Amino acid sequence: MAVSRRDLFRGGFTVTAMSALGAAATPVAVGEARAVARPRIYTCTEWGARAANGTIDVLDRKPTYIVVHHTAGTNATDYTVEHAFQISREIQDFHMDERGWIDTGQQLTNSRGGFVTEGRHRSVEILDGGTRHVQGANVADHNSEIIGIENEGLYTSVDVPQALWDSLVQLVAYIGQQYGIAPSEIRGHRDFNATECPGELLYGRLPELREAVAAAMGVPAPEATRSWPLLKTGARNEKVQALQHLLRAHGFELQADGTFGASTFAAVRRLAEANGVTCQPCYAGRSVDESGFAGVTTWPLLVRTVRAGDTGEVARAAQVLIAARGLRFAPDRVIDIPTWQDLLA
Numbered sequence: 001m002a003v004s005r006r007d008l009f010r011g012g013f014t015v016t017a018m019s020a021l022g023a024a025a026t027p028v029a030v031g032e033a034r035a036v037a038r039p040r041i042y043t044c045t046e047w048g049a050r051a052a053n054g055t056i057d058v059l060d061r062k063p064t065y066i067v068v069h070h071t072a073g074t075n076a077t078d079y080t081v082e083h084a085f086q087i088s089r090e091i092q093d094f095h096m097d098e099r100g101w102i103d104t105g106q107q108l109t110n111s112r113g114g115f116v117t118e119g120r121h122r123s124v125e126i127l128d129g130g131t132r133h134v135q136g137a138n139v140a141d142h143n144s145e146i147i148g149i150e151n152e153g154l155y156t157s158v159d160v161p162q163a164l165w166d167s168l169v170q171l172v173a174y175i176g177q178q179y180g181i182a183p184s185e186i187r188g189h190r191d192f193n194a195t196e197c198p199g200e201l202l203y204g205r206l207p208e209l210r211e212a213v214a215a216a217m218g219v220p221a222p223e224a225t226r227s228w229p230l231l232k233t234g235a236r237n238e239k240v241q242a243l244q245h246l247l248r249a250h251g252f253e254l255q256a257d258g259t260f261g262a263s264t265f266a267a268v269r270r271l272a273e274a275n276g277v278t279c280q281p282c283y284a285g286r287s288v289d290e291s292g293f294a295g296v297t298t299w300p301l302l303v304r305t306v307r308a309g310d311t312g313e314v315a316r317a318a319q320v321l322i323a324a325r326g327l328r329f330a331p332d333r334v335i336d337i338p339t340w341q342d343l344l345a
């Protein structure tokens with residue numbers, strides 16, 4: 001067979017070597033100089049937090065990842081510090097009274113006006129110390145290893161205000177410096193849970209955030225990181241069709257029509273329930289059921305290695321993705337996990 005330039009894995013399809021999520025964190029050599037100035041962070045006392053309803057867990061370890069969230073609430077146009085205090089109180093009330101948590105879930109909150117406030121009590125004191133970690137509640141199954149920042153607003157289709165962006169860069173750089181966390185370990189909530197958070201727009205800017213933080217810290221910019229796509233109700237493309245074939249391979253009866261409708265949502269939800277997969281929803285001024293969204297916790301339950309000549313629903317899922325890219329499957333290659341991620345990127 002003639003090998004065309006567009007044959008899969010043979011020039012037209014770039015497979016970049018990167019650390020996938022779950023790989024060991026890369027420690028960063030920050031050096032002697034402390035390059036990043038400490039940002040102004042308003043404490044719980046300053047914004048008038050309620051007392052926590054229980055003991056704050058302070059772990060004798062540093063967090064591994066810095067996680068970016070959006071609150072999924074209103075894109076307010078009040079950019080004052082008073083408003084930043086107000087949303088801090090609203091989030092705390094919601095987390096304590098509705099979610100039943102002991103305190104605010106996230107460690108830090110960043111307002112659209114660029115004001116940073118402390119979330120869970122003791123987060124600022126412990127961050128300044130740089131050796132321990134206040135365990136929060138913002139990324140299910142990963143709270144012992146992540147420090148989370150809730151950014152005020154909903155960034156599914158609009159970009160963040162410049163003031164929010166600037167304060168986010170400075171804050172993340174300071175956290176990175178305090179804990180020696182490399183910019184490569186900056187993640188979005190959806191890199192851990194099947195959630196839309198932090199929104200398509202803000203999530204799409206994480207590579208830029210890693211670069212800006214690296215520059216602020218005076219360390220090299222990281223390579224891109226592999227991830228799994230987030231698919232939700234209303235999506236209509238070849239990735240949805242591939243997902244549907246994979247679900248069919250697992251015994252779910254639904255049509256592989258490429259449209260993410262109610263039957264796909266229900267199947268993904270049942271898959272998550274059957275595997276004990278949860279998601280810690282972020283504060284939301286709106287109520288969106290994300291329990292059937294397909295994301296980082298969904299795909300690994302479904303994909304399997306595919307080789308040329310394989311048949312069946314899993315192979316059909318791969319074929320859909322390969323065809324959509326105008327590629328052909330080189331007969332001596334296999335589609336392993338990193339390749340699935342590249343095909344779904």
Ligand SMILES: [Zn+2]
Nearest residue numbers: 069189197282
């Ligand atoms: Zn989130």
